[in-house]
Amino acid sequence: MTLRHHPVRELLFGVIAGLVLMVASALHARPLIVWNATASTPIGFWRVLPRSSRDHLRVGDYVLFWPDRRSALLFANRDYLPLGVPLLKRVAAVAGQTVCERDGRVSIDGHHVADALKRDGRGRRLVAWTGCGPLRPGSIFVLIPNVPTSLDGRYFGPTPISSIIGRMAPLWTPGSHVP
Template sequence: MRKRVVSITAAIGITAVGFAGLPRPTPVIVWNASASAPIGLYRVVPGTPQRGDLVLVRTPRSIETLAGTRHYLPAGVLLVKHIAAGGGDRVCAAGGTIFINGQPVVRQLDADRAGRLLPRWTGCRALAQGEVFLLNMPEESFDSRYFGPVPTANIIGRLVALWTE
């Protein structure tokens, strides 16, 4: 009897260790609680998103620590952002304004609500294939205006609203 209990316990342990190494499943339904995009319930749709689409995105590693330290979002939380520009589009930051293909789109704030200086993406360049520039319209949105272009590999999927406030 004792051998059987030990064998079952070992099998459960080995199985648990095996599952721990598997990649996390892609979410199918997500809830957006951030006011930078419509609050609500969304379905994640696979495929290639286009300019204007609302997408679910992994936080770029370059800003993950800052976002967590300042409590912009908890570690591991995915971003909900619109694709404002993609490969071939020219994106520029000048005088606190983001321009896409020569048109002013959004302002960059100097500081967050707590008065802390925000990082500022600077530059003027055509995005490469495999890059997107993510923007939401509220000025307080923590997006590419502060951290720059994001690899399309960070995009998990396009979001389709099921219910929004």
């Protein structure tokens, strides 16, 4: 038995296969593995957990998220972080917890947890987020309290869950202890 070639059928099959691959790629456009090179969280490879994991965030979880536009532009203009690069930070508070920043002092549920710097490493003025109140549903507060130079919630405030790419798990962080 010989197989016949049907150019139109082969072309149609190729187009359909290409469309299926494009749709599959678009559905998985988020990164699956991320290299963290900043010292505010353990340096190394991190795995992005499934999207559904962002619906059940807890204090202590690490998340990968897009900074708000204003913060992203400031970070890029000051050479802190290029545009289009997400941040990897630890969740310090979730909806219902009270987060306050007054006079450079950050507190969560009435406990002082960190201070905001007045100037960056080059002597440029930093503007801390100011506010006080319970986090609303659909928002978290990210903070790396033991790293005073971390670009986190002390400078941009609460983070909407909609900006989160995913919850993160360390794959390989040489010489680091991931709490």
